[in-house]
Amino acid sequence: MPPPTSPVDGPAAVSDPQLTAARESSGLAAGRDTDVLVIGGGVLGAAAAYYLAREGITTVLTERGELNREASGTNAGSLHFQVLRQPDYERERLDRIRPALPLYGESVRLWRSLELELGADLELHQNGGLMVAQTTEELEMLQRKAKLEREMGLSTHVLSRNDALVLCSHLADSVVAADYCPDEGSANPFLVTPAFAKAAEHAGATVRTRTAVSAIERGPRGGFVAHTSTGLIRARRIVNAAGAWCADVAAMVGIDLPVSSRPIQVNVTEPWAPLLGQMLQHVRRRLTLKQTPVGTFLLGGGWPAGPVVRGDRHQTTWEGMNANAWVAASVLPLLADLRIVRTWAGLIPITPHSMVPIVGECPGVPGFYVVASGVGFSLGPLLGRLLAELLSGRDPSFALHAFRPAGATG
Amino acid sequence: MVLESRTCVRGRLNTRRVRELVVVGGGPAGLAATIEARRSGLGVTLIDERPSLGGQIFRQPPAGMRQDPTYRTDRYHRPGCSLISAAEASGAEILTGTAVWGLWDRKVAICREPNDAGLLEATQVILAAGAYDRPVVFPGWTLPGVMTAGGIHTLMKTQRIAPGRRILIAGSGPLLLMFAAQLIRHGAPVSAVLEASPRPGLRAFSRLVGAAWGNLAVLRDGLGYLAELSRRGVPPLYSHVVVRAEGAGQVERAIVARVDGRWRPVPGTERALEVDTVALGYGLFPSVELALLSGCTVRYAEDLGGHVPVRDAWMRTTVRGVLAAGDGCGVGGSEAAEAEGRLAGITASLDAGRITAVEADRRAAPFRARLRQLGRLRAALTAIYRVGSGIYDLVTPETIVCRCEEVSAAAILAAVRTGSDDPNVVKGLTRAGMGLCQGKECSRQVAALRARHRGVGVGEVPLLTPRSPVRPVRIGAIAEDRSDDATADVTG
Numbered sequence: 001m002p003p004p005t006s007p008v009d010g011p012a013a014v015s016d017p018q019l020t021a022a023r024e025s026s027g028l029a030a031g032r033d034t035d036v037l038v039i040g041g042g043v044l045g046a047a048a049a050y051y052l053a054r055e056g057i058t059t060v061l062t063e064r065g066e067l068n069r070e071a072s073g074t075n076a077g078s079l080h081f082q083v084l085r086q087p088d089y090e091r092e093r094l095d096r097i098r099p100a101l102p103l104y105g106e107s108v109r110l111w112r113s114l115e116l117e118l119g120a121d122l123e124l125h126q127n128g129g130l131m132v133a134q135t136t137e138e139l140e141m142l143q144r145k146a147k148l149e150r151e152m153g154l155s156t157h158v159l160s161r162n163d164a165l166v167l168c169s170h171l172a173d174s175v176v177a178a179d180y181c182p183d184e185g186s187a188n189p190f191l192v193t194p195a196f197a198k199a200a201e202h203a204g205a206t207v208r209t210r211t212a213v214s215a216i217e218r219g220p221r222g223g224f225v226a227h228t229s230t231g232l233i234r235a236r237r238i239v240n241a242a243g244a245w246c247a248d249v250a251a252m253v254g255i256d257l258p259v260s261s262r263p264i265q266v267n268v269t270e271p272w273a274p275l276l277g278q279m280l281q282h283v284r285r286r287l288t289l290k291q292t293p294v295g296t297f298l299l300g301g302g303w304p305a306g307p308v309v310r311g312d313r314h315q316t317t318w319e320g321m322n323a324n325a326w327v328a329a330s331v332l333p334l335l336a337d338l339r340i341v342r343t344w345a346g347l348i349p350i351t352p353h354s355m356v357p358i359v360g361e362c363p364g365v366p367g368f369y370v371v372a373s374g375v376g377f378s379l380g381p382l383l384g385r386l387l388a389e390l391l392s393g394r395d396p397s398f399a400l401h402a403f404r405p406a407g408a409t410g
Numbered sequence: 411m412v413l414e415s416r417t418c419v420r421g422r423l424n425t426r427r428v429r430e431l432v433v434v435g436g437g438p439a440g441l442a443a444t445i446e447a448r449r450s451g452l453g454v455t456l457i458d459e460r461p462s463l464g465g466q467i468f469r470q471p472p473a474g475m476r477q478d479p480t481y482r483t484d485r486y487h488r489p490g491c492s493l494i495s496a497a498e499a500s501g502a503e504i505l506t507g508t509a510v511w512g513l514w515d516r517k518v519a520i521c522r523e524p525n526d527a528g529l530l531e532a533t534q535v536i537l538a539a540g541a542y543d544r545p546v547v548f549p550g551w552t553l554p555g556v557m558t559a560g561g562i563h564t565l566m567k568t569q570r571i572a573p574g575r576r577i578l579i580a581g582s583g584p585l586l587l588m589f590a591a592q593l594i595r596h597g598a599p600v601s602a603v604l605e606a607s608p609r610p611g612l613r614a615f616s617r618l619v620g621a622a623w624g625n626l627a628v629l630r631d632g633l634g635y636l637a638e639l640s641r642r643g644v645p646p647l648y649s650h651v652v653v654r655a656e657g658a659g660q661v662e663r664a665i666v667a668r669v670d671g672r673w674r675p676v677p678g679t680e681r682a683l684e685v686d687t688v689a690l691g692y693g694l695f696p697s698v699e700l701a702l703l704s705g706c707t708v709r710y711a712e713d714l715g716g717h718v719p720v721r722d723a724w725m726r727t728t729v730r731g732v733l734a735a736g737d738g739c740g741v742g743g744s745e746a747a748e749a750e751g752r753l754a755g756i757t758a759s760l761d762a763g764r765i766t767a768v769e770a771d772r773r774a775a776p777f778r779a780r781l782r783q784l785g786r787l788r789a790a791l792t793a794i795y796r797v798g799s800g801i802y803d804l805v806t807p808e809t810i811v812c813r814c815e816e817v818s819a820a821a822i823l824a825a826v827r828t829g830s831d832d833p834n835v836v837k838g839l840t841r842a843g844m845g846l847c848q849g850k851e852c853s854r855q856v857a858a859l860r861a862r863h864r865g866v867g868v869g870e871v872p873l874l875t876p877r878s879p880v881r882p883v884r885i886g887a888i889a890e891d892r893s894d895d896a897t898a899d900v901t902g
Contacts, residue, residue: 270882310702311875326892336886338884338885340888
């Protein structure tokens with residue numbers, strides 16, 4: 001693991017102005033003519049830009065606001081790999097999820113090497129995840145889940161209460177068992193996307209923030225012209241990585257994409273002595289619970305946030321705080337004495353099945369690719385890499401046909 | 411007459427009942443608003459996070475602490491006691507020791523530690539949250555021994571503790587004089603008093619004379635404070651600021667320097683003063699967190715302390731049902747706060763249909779007149795004590811700006827230079843503002859660094875996203891059993 005960037009060196013700089021300037025003076029009309037235009041500056045877009053640039057593909061990444069300000073920068077940083085939840089246990093839903101499951105196994109491996117690859121401290125911890133049950137009924141759900149996961153090739157197993165306590169001695173008395181996945185954990189969402197963007201620039205990509213795409217023209221013999229707030233960009237191919245706004249961007253080329261979004265909120269406590277090494281979840285209730293390297297606890301789980309009041313940020317709500325606090329404290333009672341210091345909210349994309357990403361070229365609009373996921377933080381790096389493999393003309397390391405976007409409208 | 415601090419009796423809180431008016435803050439503005447609204451028969455719930463009412467200026471000693479009645483207290487004591495008594499006798503529901511930590515469309519989130527939290531729904535809300543000491547960031551500001559005027563004032567008033575043996579007082583404004591004189595009267599050993607602004611000249615004095623009508627008592631007090639300081643050998647040293655505090659683990663000396671009209675240190679004028687305490691009294695910042703959460707429009711006014719809610723002549727903000735009064739809307743002193751509070755209480759009564767417009771005008775008239783008088787004085791004082799932009803330029807790269815998360819100016823500048831105009835990005839990259847103080851101590855200086863980089867004024871850079879909780883809240887208090895609630899369940 002590389003040494004963390006010290007405060008004196010400064011945090012990961014993004015949109016390195018010197019690199020962009022050098023590129024622009026090299027006469028390539030850089031940032032205006034490109035092979036691939038990636039739209040969306042979250043983890044999917046930044047990872048795609050990095051892997052594309054590494055393949056030697058001329059890439060421009062545009063972000064209409066600031067990098068990492070939406071789902072990728074406002075989630076709780078959980079790395080989810082024990083992915084089956086009710087009602088996925090039903091056979092027909094399982095059949096839909098099955099093709100996606102190998103992606104999670106590969107993501108585990110990719111995350112483990114990511115800090116070295118990007119040369120950045122991502123505050124990555126993969127010390128395991130415990131999904132707990134507190135009643136007999138929940139225990140049955142857990143056992144069924146673990147059995148299915150094993151059948152699907154995911155390495156989880158149900159721990160008895162005593163065994164779970166060995167890993168986490170502070171579990172509530174009411175916890176009867178836990179499904180343990182050794183590879184789960186977390187990373188710091190504030191660091192991951194900027195690290196990918198910086199690495200993308202160093203690999204030759206151009207990153208343009210505050211550049212909004214308002215329209216996309218299709219060229220008569222292929223290719224695209226994107227109308228942006230900072231001028232036109234001509235691209236042979238486009239990657240739509242616009243997260244919660246994927247559908248809006250897809251509509252610019254007449255595609256009807258089944259990606260919507262919903263606001264979620266996260267709560268953070270004051271720092272505390274290090275007591276929790278695993279990520280905790282609950283088999284039935286919304287919960288992710290982890291302790292960060294600075295000692296704060298992050299309480300998440302997809303609790304809904306409130307409407308937009310001022311500017312463009314969703315409100316965090318009373319209900320989102322007290323319900324999340326209740327579930328968390330019921331699993332880890334020591335939390336009752338800690339104070340919540342901050343909350344934040346963001347929009348997360350919703351695909352038809354949250355565990356199954358959308359990746360691939362849109363039929364009817366050759367050259368227009370989409371990458372979207374409801375588990376975008378966990379799968380982001382791998383999806384970026386697979387996209388680059390696809391666009392470089394190689395056979396991607398995973399079969400992606402199950403994830404292709406549906407056809408165009410009209 | 412034995413003075414005993416009062417606490418208010420409270421029973422189990424019924425959070426289901428919709429309150430006609432919730433007043434947040436039990437200082438002069440909140441107390442006055444409560445009294446006026448109760449006079450109109452409006453149902454009022456007055457909330458303050460401290461164990462007793464009074465806010466900062468009328469801060470009462472702790473319960474059970476007895477004082478010698480011959481002890482000379484400050485001139486705010488009696489009016490403070492009388493306001494508090496009137497509020498307590500008004501029939502308002504009074505919740506002390508209760509923090510307001512969130513506000514959603516007139517739903518007020520409260521928490522009384524250790525275990526009680528709830529959401530009060532209100533038809534109208536008056537925000538009277540007061541103000542807090544301006545944090546001034548300079549090398550060594552985090553050393554033990556560097557304190558704020560408010561902090562030392564509290565120690566002296568409520569605990570009778572002098573913070574050190576050689577105290578340097580540095581700051582600006584009329585409060586500085588009062589603070590210094592009071593410290594001396596309490597017996598604290600003051601070594602020097604520094605005023606950042608230049609010595610008031612003839613024009614300043616003539617302005618003050620012009621504002622004398624109705625303000626003679628305050629002006630007399632001011633002269634009295636000056637006289638006291640002279641008598642004790644510590645007259646204010648004008649055009650001087652503290653630029654650095656030094657010492658091994660605590661303050662051992664303060665480096666002071668002369669400044670120009672914009673409070674920027676003049677090179678070559680630094681000298682060291684051997685002190686063990688540095689008391690900073692550079693004015694106050696309005697507590698606007700709840701106002702920002704409400705979504706009301708704010709504007710920036712440095713001499714009011716920063717961002718303040720935009721209000722009409724009746725103390726209404728731009729959000730329906732939310733009014734605001736007192737130092738929390740711009741620092742103007744306790745008398746102005748009380749007058750504004752009275753207006754807000756009258757407006758709430760009017761808007762609730764309890765009094766007619768004619769009645770409201772009649773009741774408001776004397777307070778409007780008082781505010782006009784006070785406004786003239788404030789204008790005169792602002793001209794003398796205008797906050798200089800140099801107050802934000804004392805940092806060096808090594809200075810810790812966010813003291814909760816120990817983030818240096820250098821780290822913040824590196825993040826600022828990434829070019830993002832979004833303050834949340836700087837926060838995300840550096841952790842500045844993520845700590846327990848929730849950005850109250852550092853976010854202005856961070857904004858100043860961003861503003862300097864962009865070449866604009868501090869008030870022109872965007873604010874961080876307003877977020878609840880505005881006070882840290884205990885999980886055990888706010889956790890609410892949702893075992894019967896389907897939204898607590900994960901959906902597929």
